Amino acid sequence: MPVNTVMKIPLFAFTALAFIAIPFGSVVAQKEKAVPVCKASTFAAVKPLPKMEYECPEGPNDSDEKILKLPGRLAALRSIEKELAGFSDAAWWQAGTDELNACGIHGGAGELTDDEKQRWKQGDYNFNLMGNHEIRLLLIDDPCYQTGFAGSNAFLLYRKQGKVFVSQVLNGYYSRVDNSVGIDFAGLNGQQIIEVSTANSMPPSMVYYYFTLDPVTNKAVPRKIFKEGNKLTNQIYSDMLLADPRDAGLPANASELNVIVKGRLAPSFSAYDANEHGRIEASGRKFHRIVYRWNGRFYSPR
Numbered sequence: 001m002p003v004n005t006v007m008k009i010p011l012f013a014f015t016a017l018a019f020i021a022i023p024f025g026s027v028v029a030q031k032e033k034a035v036p037v038c039k040a041s042t043f044a045a046v047k048p049l050p051k052m053e054y055e056c057p058e059g060p061n062d063s064d065e066k067i068l069k070l071p072g073r074l075a076a077l078r079s080i081e082k083e084l085a086g087f088s089d090a091a092w093w094q095a096g097t098d099e100l101n102a103c104g105i106h107g108g109a110g111e112l113t114d115d116e117k118q119r120w121k122q123g124d125y126n127f128n129l130m131g132n133h134e135i136r137l138l139l140i141d142d143p144c145y146q147t148g149f150a151g152s153n154a155f156l157l158y159r160k161q162g163k164v165f166v167s168q169v170l171n172g173y174y175s176r177v178d179n180s181v182g183i184d185f186a187g188l189n190g191q192q193i194i195e196v197s198t199a200n201s202m203p204p205s206m207v208y209y210y211f212t213l214d215p216v217t218n219k220a221v222p223r224k225i226f227k228e229g230n231k232l233t234n235q236i237y238s239d240m241l242l243a244d245p246r247d248a249g250l251p252a253n254a255s256e257l258n259v260i261v262k263g264r265l266a267p268s269f270s271a272y273d274a275n276e277h278g279r280i281e282a283s284g285r286k287f288h289r290i291v292y293r294w295n296g297r298f299y300s301p302r
Contacts, residue, residue: 035117036096038103038110045091046103049128049138050083052076052153056144067145068172077153080140081166084155088164097129097136123179126150130183134159135194137169137183146174154181154196156220158213167220169196169211176201186260193223195260203274204240208257225265226292227300236292236299238271242283245270250280250289259299268293271301 054072056062067073092100105125106112112120119125128139135158142151154170173181175198182197191212199206211220211234222234238256245254254270271290278286292299 035112035120036098036102038099038106038108038112040109041091042095042099043103043109045089045095046100047087047089047092049140050080052080052140052142054144062145062147062151065172070144073144077168077171080153081155081168084138084157084166085164087157088159088162090162093133093136093159097131101125101127101129126178128152130181131157132185135183135185135192137181137196139170139173139181142172145172149174149176150178156194156196156211158218158220160218163218165218167211169209169220170198173198175199184260186263186265188265193225193260193265194220197257199240204242206238206240206257208236208259210234210236210259225298227298232298236271239274239287241272241280241287248280248282254289265294269299 054070054076057064057067057070102112102120103109105116105120111117130137135156138155138157139152140155142153145151151172151174152170153168154173156167156169158165158167170181175181177199180199182195184195184197186193186195194211194213196209196211197206198208210223210225212223213219214221224232224234226233226236236257236259240256241248246252250270256270256272258269259266269292271292272280273288273290274285275288276286278288280287280289291302293302
C-alpha cells in the first residue's frame with residue numbers, strides 16, 4: 001500500500017509565542033510540497049462531505065460532555081457512517097487527497113489562484129480529508145459540541161474489493177489549533193498499523209492513537225502497542241518541546257512521538273513530561289524525557 005502521510009505535525013517549527021497564532025500543523029507540512037493543481041478528472045470526482053445534523057440542547061454550554069451521549073447525536077453519527085459507506089466511487093479513491101482538497105478550495109478545474117496558493121502555503125485552509133488510495137480519514141464538523149474549537153468527529157474509511165467500511169476513530173474531538181489531526185501508516189508482520197495524530201495548545205501537547213483493521217469486519221480496532229503501568233493501550237501522550245530537539249541538547253531524532261519512520265515502527269521514540277524538576281530545558285520550560293523501546297510486541301518506557 002502506498003503511504004501518503006498527511007499533516008504530520010512538525011513540532012520544532014513553532015515558538016511558544018507563535019504557537020497560538022499560527023495554524024499548528026499545516027504551515028510547514030504544506031510548504032514541503034508543491035501546491036497541487038485541480039485536474040478536470042479530479043474535480044469530476046469531488047464528493048461533498050456529509051453534514052452532521054441533530055438538535056442542539058438549549059443553553060450556552062457547548063462543552064458539556066453530556067452532549068456526546070444525546071440520542072439524536074448518536075443517531076446522527078450512525079447516519080454519517082451509513083452515508084460514508086456509500087463513498088465507493090473508484091474515481092474518488094484514485095484521486096489524491098491533496099488534489100481533492102485543492103479542488104474543494106478552488107471550486108473548479110485548473111490551478112489555484114495566487115491568493116489561494118499563498119493561503120495554502122500559509123496553512124489558512126482547514127483540511128478535512130487525508131489518507132491514501134485505500135484508507136482515508138475524514139473529519140466531520142459537530143454542530144453542537146465544542147463549536148468554538150472546531151469540534152468534530154473523525155471517521156476512517158477502508159476500501160476493499162469495491163466496498164467501503166467505516167469506523168469512527170475520534171468522537172467529539174476539539175483543538176485550539178487548525179489542522180491538528182494527521183494520519184500515517186506502518187507495516188508490522190503483515191499487519192497494517194494506522195496512526196491518527198492529534199495536538200492541542202492548552203497545554204501544548206499531543207496524543208496519538210493507533211489502530212489496525214479487523215480481518216473479519218474490516219473495521220478499525222485499537223492496536224494496543226504501548227505499555228503504561230501494567231496495562232497495554234493504543235494511546236500515547238507527550239507534552240511539546242516547542243523547539244528543535246538539538247537546541248535542547250538532544251539527538252535530532254528525539255522529536256515528540258516519532259513512532260512511525262518511513263512506514264515502519266521505530267525501534268525507540270521519545271515522549272516528554274513538562275515538569276519543573278526536569279533536566280531538559282526548552283522554550284522556557286523544563287521536561288522529563290521518556291524513551292520508549294520496542295521489544296517485538298509493544299513499546300515500554302525505559
